[in-house]
Amino acid sequence: MTSFLHKELAALQKQLLTLTALVEESVQLSFKALTERDVVLANRLIAADDTINRMEVELEEECLKILALHQPVANDLRTIVAILKINNNLERIADQAVNISERAVAVAKAAPIESPLVLADMAKRVIAMLGKALDALVDSDLELANTVLRLDDEVDALHGRNYKLFTSYVRGNPEKIDTILNYLTVSRHLERIADLATNIAEDVIYLNEGTIVRHTIA
Numbered sequence: 001m002t003s004f005l006h007k008e009l010a011a012l013q014k015q016l017l018t019l020t021a022l023v024e025e026s027v028q029l030s031f032k033a034l035t036e037r038d039v040v041l042a043n044r045l046i047a048a049d050d051t052i053n054r055m056e057v058e059l060e061e062e063c064l065k066i067l068a069l070h071q072p073v074a075n076d077l078r079t080i081v082a083i084l085k086i087n088n089n090l091e092r093i094a095d096q097a098v099n100i101s102e103r104a105v106a107v108a109k110a111a112p113i114e115s116p117l118v119l120a121d122m123a124k125r126v127i128a129m130l131g132k133a134l135d136a137l138v139d140s141d142l143e144l145a146n147t148v149l150r151l152d153d154e155v156d157a158l159h160g161r162n163y164k165l166f167t168s169y170v171r172g173n174p175e176k177i178d179t180i181l182n183y184l185t186v187s188r189h190l191e192r193i194a195d196l197a198t199n200i201a202e203d204v205i206y207l208n209e210g211t212i213v214r215h216t217i218a
Contacts, residue, residue, distance in 0.1 A: 005070045012062055012083055016090075019055050020134050023090045026052070026097040027130060027193060031123045034104040034186060037112070042101040049098045056091040060084060082207035086137065089199045093130070096189045096196070103182045103189070110179045116169045117162040117183050119190070125155055126190045126197070133197040136204045148201035149213070155194035162187040 033042040136144040166184045
């Protein structure tokens with residue numbers, strides 16, 4: 001029975017990694033759609049969210065089935081709990097990518113303006129942060145997971161800077177508020193992805209050490 005349980009846990013982890021790859025790609029491409037004003041790509045990403053949602057539900061159902069059938073304890077139980085939490089965080093990251101894609105469509109339909117916000121640098125950091133969180137998950141790398149926790153402060157600071165830049169820009173260009181507001185909204189979605197990547201890093205630490213570090217990082 002234990003061997004059967006471990007085979008099912010391995011299958012769960014494989015499902016999680018497949019979902020992980022899809023979500024990471026979705027975030028990368030959503031920002032590409034924004035910067036390249038690519039409505040076709042943005043709409044394709046919005047439509048693809050149904051697939052990610054379905055995979056998230058299937059993975060959750062598999063976790064609950066294993067819990068009911070095997071009533072695992074100790075490390076096996078911790079593994080399933082961590083997978084459930086990471087699964088949920090991945091689905092919420094995919095939702096943020098959809099939100100960015102929707103802003104990409106709105107921006108593409110408006111007259112082009114050069115955004116004063118530091119979005120490219122912020123997106124680069126967030127995508128790197130998400131990649132590190134997912135690498136920490138794949139490789140059970142606690143050092144990398146802790147790096148992700150530290151990087152979240154940098155992204156928060158960039159979002160705060162963007163809000164100030166937005167306020168200053170709108171004062172001088174009130175007629176462009178609709179478009180620039182779309183860019184500020186993207187900044188908010190990126191900041192939220194960083195928060196969710198941080199959650200995954202915390203889940204990786206819990207998975208490997210059994211330590212809950214949520215709310216303990218200054």
